[in-house]
Amino acid sequence: MEPTQKLMQSNDVHQIVDLLSTVLQRAVIIEDRNFELVAYSSPDELSFDSLQQKTILTKRCPLFVIERLKKEGFVSQLQRDDRPLRIDIEEISFYKRIAISLNFEGKLYGYLWVYETELSLDESYLSYVTDIAPHIGELMYKQQHDVEEDQQTLIWKLMNHEFLSEAEIHREAKAVSYELPDEFTAIAISVSNANYLSILGKTRDVFLREGIAYYLGKGTEIIGIVHGDSEQGSVEKALQLKEEMIEMVSKEEQTALFIGIGNEYTNIQHIRKSYLEALEVIETMVFLHLKDQTLFSFNELGMYRYIKFMYKKNVSEQYRNKNITMIMKKDAESNSELLLTLWSYLENDCKVGQTAEQLFIHPNTLSYRLKQIQVLTSIDFSDVQEKAELYSQLLILRLVPDYEEFYKQLL
16 A cells, blocks of 8 residues: 555554654654644654754643744744745754644644755655645544633633634633633743653642642643732732742752743733743743742843843844953953952942942942042943943843853953
8 A cells, every 4th residue: 555545544643643754754743733742753763853852752842932933923824824834943943844734624733843854855745745734634633623622721722812802712711611810910830851840740739729720731831820819919829829839849849940920911811921921031040040040020020131132132243341341351360359349339329338348348448449440441430321231231241151251252
């Protein structure tokens, strides 16, 4: 029997993936419409790249990849068009993929991914994949058809703006017995690797006990929707939950635990906005490589929100603040602590007493150091904008080790 006939006659998605991988001699992955892993196969164990391996390990496409695919318009394009789409996003190491949507009767049920390696598939193979996709879509429809929409699916759809109207939201919420909140905030709990997935189970138990609707897929995160009430706001409740989650895990587990809390909203269609804010908190903490998470809610981020963007922009444009560079050179030559002094002075709002106390030095010693800085540089401590620029640069230097190395390249 020809491979095409075997594929079209098979009712097993896993068998189809195995056959397809053999025909194409490529790694093949099928995900459902929520980007959760359904089946995978490859000609050999080395055919999967690092992101595919992570998808297989956690049973779900990484969140940062999903958000990037949405931002670039690939997801909406796949949802509109059933033709193969080539995707290559070097910045996130998402290399050389063929993606095709798996539809049945006009509805999306998943995605088929083929890793192209160095040699691209020719048109005959692309046509082959295109012909097979509707059959796989029908099989996935049959698998999902008898599964009732539950609260987890509702939460996922809310977070991904899959409803066309508020009336549709109310209708589906009623169908799954979910009482829509008057005010709410999203809380996201993520673990750094799959070895700590047990934390998500503990978190789910807390959510169940507190009556919090949640989404727990097959990945490394769980998202809950915390409701506010007349006695307590949703953000306040979420912060209490955060404390409980930290206390219930071991010290070792805490090093792998990241928690993000979004802003509070009253319009149910803003769940995605609160969710993305919670996710931004986690992404910021991960970027800063902090040993202990210090910020949890979106409102606390402040300038931390922009550190990653400033870092990337300055490195890409090879920008370094000349005053900081001069001070770093002086410290390297004289073993002085002028840069630390400048940081403490700005951090303490240019208050001599507080700065001297923080540095454990006499105020006269501080004044001497500040005079050294002013002789060495053109810093004007009465210029608010200049102080803000210095503070932001020094903040990145203190939090991102790579940035210090970037500055030291000119020393």
